[in-house]
Amino acid sequence: MELHERPARLVSEDKDLPEPPRCGVTELAPADVFDPVVEVYKRDIDRTLLRANLKLTPAERARKFEDFMGFLGEIRRAGRKMSGEGR
Secondary structure (H helix, E strand, O other): OOOOOOOOOOOHHHHHOOOOOHHHOOOOOOOOOOOHHHHHHHOOOOHHHHHHHHOOOHHHHHHHHHHHHHHHHHHHHHHHHHHOOOO
């Protein structure tokens, strides 16, 4: 199953049942609600990076994550080598 595909219902007779809410949230707050706590957090977030990531497909995001994890592995190996642990 691809990430964008929805799983098939297990019981075909349940077609008229409503979709269960995700994470217990039944409805979202209106977009124009002002929350001062959220506004404080938002000022420190670079939303251009979030938007750029959301333009990627899930497969592209996974590949980007794998590349980053490989980079971290290289940094760790270099750190061990520099500290003498890798000898």
